[in-house]
Amino acid sequence: YVKERGKNNFQLFTSEMHQEFYRKMMIEKQLRTALDNEEFELYYQPIMDLKTNEIVGMESLIRWNNETLGQVTPDEFISIAEETGMIIPIGHWVLNTALEQNTRWKKEGYKSLKVNINVSVRQLLDPTFFEKVKNAIENTALDVTYIVLEITESIAMYGEAMIEKLDALKELGISLSMDDFGTGYSSLSYLNKYPLDSLKIDKSFVIGMNRDDGNKAIVKTIIAIAKELDLKVIAEGVEGQEEYHFLDGIGCDYAQGYYFSRPLPAIDFKEKWLTAGD
Ligand code: C2E
Ligand code: MG
Ligand code: MG
Ligand code: MG
Numbered sequence: 001y002v003k004e005r006g007k008n009n010f011q012l013f014t015s016e017m018h019q020e021f022y023r024k025m026m027i028e029k030q031l032r033t034a035l036d037n038e039e040f041e042l043y044y045q046p047i048m049d050l051k052t053n054e055i056v057g058m059e060s061l062i063r064w065n066n067e068t069l070g071q072v073t074p075d076e077f078i079s080i081a082e083e084t085g086m087i088i089p090i091g092h093w094v095l096n097t098a099l100e101q102n103t104r105w106k107k108e109g110y111k112s113l114k115v116n117i118n119v120s121v122r123q124l125l126d127p128t129f130f131e132k133v134k135n136a137i138e139n140t141a142l143d144v145t146y147i148v149l150e151i152t153e154s155i156a157m158y159g160e161a162m163i164e165k166l167d168a169l170k171e172l173g174i175s176l177s178m179d180d181f182g183t184g185y186s187s188l189s190y191l192n193k194y195p196l197d198s199l200k201i202d203k204s205f206v207i208g209m210n211r212d213d214g215n216k217a218i219v220k221t222i223i224a225i226a227k228e229l230d231l232k233v234i235a236e237g238v239e240g241q242e243e244y245h246f247l248d249g250i251g252c253d254y255a256q257g258y259y260f261s262r263p264l265p266a267i268d269f270k271e272k273w274l275t276a277g278d
Helices: 007-034 074-084 087-107 121-125 129-138 153-171 188-193 213-228 241-249 266-273
Strands: 040-049 055-066 070-072 114-118 147-152 175-181 198-201 232-235
Touching: 007 055, 007 074, 040 087, 040 266, 055 074, 055 087, 055 266, 074 087, 087 114, 087 121, 087 129, 114 175, 121 129, 121 147, 121 153, 129 153, 147 153, 153 175, 198 213, 213 232
Parallel strands: 055 114, 114 147, 147 175, 175 198, 198 232
Antiparallel strands: 040 055, 055 070
């Protein structure tokens, strides 16, 4: 049908396709050497307690700076890393780097905070994942109760086997949080079967919530469901004071977003957000 759209359209179509394909191929190629070349960095964004207005944790977020491609966002490269399997070694690096960084901060005398680590479903399906987490825990000086793995609703496609994997991880003493809640395919019945500690309301519902009664209603409802199931709730994408006050008023436990801070390199995060303690 492409030809029917005429010669010019055909050329436009193929050149766009070509560009997209080429970029994807370049990302795929560069990803293979990125770990060895130390091109990744972890940024950290604070997670705030809405009741006390204090920091309670952080989310670790990967950044990739490549010589050829420049800065590539996770939204662009994580899915490619998942397709190619590169997410396995990259995810392993993320897990160990986040725990090592927090161990170092603890040794420097800073108060321990929870550290949230994003985990792809592809990593959970890796038969050695449990062993990797167990080893990482054994190598860290952090109390396991400070470790939170963020998973997504895509795990719902893997049924009973996934529940067993998550149960085993929970038995190590770590916490599990459902990320991007409300955007996936998850039926609510699964929510009850997973050994979850918290839900993160997807930022698409939170951003601009004040100008959208529908999104406000969704956020309220998610908080109500979480309360009923005895789960903590974190709102992501809190950009303004209005959203912050609204969330506090309706009983949201925690919040994360540009209103408090952008994700920061470790050195800046330490300077801005860590305090003496423990
Ligand atoms: P996510 O886990 O839902 O992380 C939250 C995303 O929202 C981050 O984007 C963060 O920078 C952004 N964000 C935080 N506050 C605000 C705000 O107030 N407004 C807006 N507009 N955005 C906000 P980022 O860092 O670009 O990461 C995108 C996604 O990439 C993450 O979404 C996560 O799914 C994935 N990702 C990031 N790091 C890792 C990682 O280490 N491993 C894996 N498997 N996935 C990762
Ligand atoms: Mg996350
Ligand atoms: Mg999220
Ligand atoms: Mg997201």
